[in-house]
Amino acid sequence: MSDHATDPATEAFVAHRNLLFTVAYEMLGSAADAEDVLQETWLRWVEVDLGQVRDQRAYLVRITTRQALNRLRTLTRRKEAYVGPWLPEPLLTAPDVAQDVELAESVSMALMLVLETLSPTERAVFVLREVFEVDYDEIAAAVDKTPAAVRQIAHRARRHVDARRPRAAVSASATRAALESFQRALATGDLQGFLDVLAPEVVLVSDGGGVKQAAPRPVVGADKVARFIVGGTGKLEATLTTGLTVVNGNPALVLRLDGEIDGVMAIRVEDARITGLYYVRNPEKLTRVESETPLTLR
Structure with a gap:
C-alpha cells in the first residue's frame, strides 16, 4: 500500500489497522502471524464492494477474525511440535496501553x-465478545455459527476463563512493586x-523454542522456582543486567547478558506476591521488545 493512497478502501483499512492487529494478536499470541493475517485481510478487503458495506469497522473485524481463525488452527498444529513450553510473543507497548485497564488485562501474558x-x-x-464487545450477530457472521450457538460458546468460554484468571485485578503499581522486589533478589x-516475593504456588514457565x-x-513451587533461578544465574559466565519495561501493557523485565537481550520476564501478581513468571528467551519472539507496538480496543 502506498503511503499516499487516498482511496476509500485504503483509508478505512489504515484507520482501523491498530484495532485489527489487536484482534488478530489476541487470537493468535503472535505478532508475526497477526501481521500475516492483516495482509490477508487487506487482500480480501480491496475486493469488497464498499457500496454494499454498512459498517466498515465491523466488516473488517469479520474478515480479520475469519483469517485469524484459519491461522489459529494452523498454529495449534505447529505448537504441538514446539520444543518445550510455548509463550505468547511479548510486545513493547506505549503508556496509553498500560493506562487502559481493560486493554492491559486483555493482552497480559497471564490472560x-x-x-x-x-x-x-x-x-x-471470547475475544470478540468480552474484549471488543462485538454483538452476537456480528460474531456469528464472523465464526459461521448461529447467534444462539455463539451465546452458548461465549458463556462456556467466559466460565472457563473466569476459573483460571487472577481472582482480582492488580494495579500496575502493585505489579511494579513485586517486580522490583524480584529484580533485587535477581541482582x-x-x-x-x-521466597519473600514468590507465592507458595508460583509457576515459572520459560520459552526457549x-x-x-x-x-x-x-x-x-516457591522453593523450586527460587533454587532454579539462583542455580541458573550462578552458572552464567556473562554479566546479567535487568531493566524495567512495559510489555503487553504491564510491567516486565528485560534481561541482558553482556548488554545483549537474553529475554523478557512478565509476571502475574495476586495478593502482592508473584504467582506466575513467564520468561521468553526464544530469539524469534524478541523482535518487538525495543520498539512500541500500538494496540487499541477501538
Missing part, C-alpha cells in the same frame, strides 16, 4: 496463556529475597 486453553472458536468468540542471588536453554516443563 493470553489462559486463552491458549480455549478451542479456536471459543477463543475467537543479589538472594534466595530468601525470592529449542533455540535457547529453558526448563522443559513448568517449574512449580
